[in-house]
Amino acid sequence: MSSDSNQLDKSxxxxxxxxxxxxxxxxxxxxxxxxxxxxxxxxxxxxxxxQELGKxxxxxxxxxxxFRMDSRVADLAHSDxxxxxxxLEYVIEMTEKSANTVLAVVEKGxxxxxxxxxxxxQLSEQWGRFRRRELSADELRSMGQEVENFFSESETMMxxxxxxxxxxxxxxxxxxxxxxxxRKVIKLVDEIENNLVELVRIQGGHKIxxxxxxxxxxxxxxxxxxxxxxxxxxxxxxxxxDVDDLLASLGF
Amino acid sequence: MKILIVDDFxxxxxxxxxxxxxxxxxxxxxxxxxxxxxxxxxxxxxxxLVTDWNMPGMTGIDLLRAVRADExxxxxxxxxxxxxxxxxxxVLAAQEGVNGxxxxxxxxxxxxxxxxxxxxxxxxx
Numbered sequence: 001m002s003s004d005s006n007q008l009d010k011s012x013x014x015x016x017x018x019x020x021x022x023x024x025x026x027x028x029x030x031x032x033x034x035x036x037x038x039x040x041x042x043x044x045x046x047x048x049x050x051q052e053l054g055k056x057x058x059x060x061x062x063x064x065x066x067f068r069m070d071s072r073v074a075d076l077a078h079s080d081x082x083x084x085x086x087x088l089e090y091v092i093e094m095t096e097k098s099a100n101t102v103l104a105v106v107e108k109g110x111x112x113x114x115x116x117x118x119x120x121x122q123l124s125e126q127w128g129r130f131r132r133r134e135l136s137a138d139e140l141r142s143m144g145q146e147v148e149n150f151f152s153e154s155e156t157m158m159x160x161x162x163x164x165x166x167x168x169x170x171x172x173x174x175x176x177x178x179x180x181x182x183r184k185v186i187k188l189v190d191e192i193e194n195n196l197v198e199l200v201r202i203q204g205g206h207k208i209x210x211x212x213x214x215x216x217x218x219x220x221x222x223x224x225x226x227x228x229x230x231x232x233x234x235x236x237x238x239x240x241x242d243v244d245d246l247l248a249s250l251g252f
Numbered sequence: 253m254k255i256l257i258v259d260d261f262x263x264x265x266x267x268x269x270x271x272x273x274x275x276x277x278x279x280x281x282x283x284x285x286x287x288x289x290x291x292x293x294x295x296x297x298x299x300x301l302v303t304d305w306n307m308p309g310m311t312g313i314d315l316l317r318a319v320r321a322d323e324x325x326x327x328x329x330x331x332x333x334x335x336x337x338x339x340x341x342x343v344l345a346a347q348e349g350v351n352g353x354x355x356x357x358x359x360x361x362x363x364x365x366x367x368x369x370x371x372x373x374x375x376x377x
């Protein structure tokens with residue numbers, strides 16, 4: 001509170017006080033006149049109180065108006081928060097897709113691996129019988145055929161399993177992309193927190209000395225992963241083919 | 253062929269490392285941003301650089317600029333693998349002298365194609 005507006009009008013008060021003393025000393029003064037004088041003294045005090053109250057109300061009003069006019073706050077409410085929701089939905093979508101890809105590879109690969117192991121076990125048993133000279137000539141011929149089949153089949157199956165491994169590997173790319181998206185959302189939450197703190201300070205009637213600094217360096221200006229349905233302007237490439245076309249047009 | 257992979261996400265570095273291994277490139281090293289990557293490039297005799305763009309510390313575009321400004325490194329082939337897909341960013345990367353540009357998410361096939369293309373162009377040059 002500033003001291004000048006808050007100060008009582010001392011000269012007026014002194015006058016009224018002297019007058020009151022005179023009235024009290026004089027025996028002729030009526031009670032009503034004394035009471036009127038006391039009322040006047042109280043008025044002087046109250047008017048300075050009301051002035052201060054008025055000033056505070058104005059400050060709070062201005063602060064709230066400034067806060068509402070701050071377009072950043074409006075942006076947060078109208079676009080950034082819904083945008084963050086969409087981005088988080090996309091995170092769910094990507095992690096779900098990755099989980100499904102990995103599960104599908106495992107489901108497809110397990111029977112292949114089981115079959116391979118089953119055939120190897122069977123052949124190993126026959127091999128044991130062969131070593132113990134328990135196989136007939138016919139059985140030996142048939143084992144030879146089975147070994148040949150096993151070699152060609154195991155090669156195909158291994159290729160299948162390795163392709164599955166590559167699929168599992170690629171499915172992990174979600175971690176980088178969702179990480180970038182979540183970092184952006186954390187930044188947004190941080191900004192909202194700062195704005196809420198400011199709102200609380202306004203409510204508390206304190207003057208705002210420093211605004212939440214919104215720094216924008218080159219890195220923070222980067223957009224990060226493209227979210228389907230977002231930023232679908234001409235300026236954003238929709239996939240590798242678009243990028244290739246653009247680079248081709250630049251002489252690449 | 254010695255390749256440096258620069259990305260702030262270790263999962264992405266592992267993915268690229270494994271894909272490169274599948275393509276027959278076994279000699280790879282990793283760095284998590286330009287600040288750690290550049291000294292490696294300057295001392296490590298690398299033949300190829302694969303870098304992300306958006307990283308804390310030194311970004312990929314700054315690393316590319318530093319590589320092109322370095323007398324010893326200026327001809328090093330650089331492949332950018334990034335989520336940044338804005339036209340102006342791709343144009344900027346091209347202007348700064350990138351040799352290839354892949355947007356995430358990408359496929360193993362895309363990585364192979366771009367690497368093949370880069371070396372094909374270098375051999376023909």
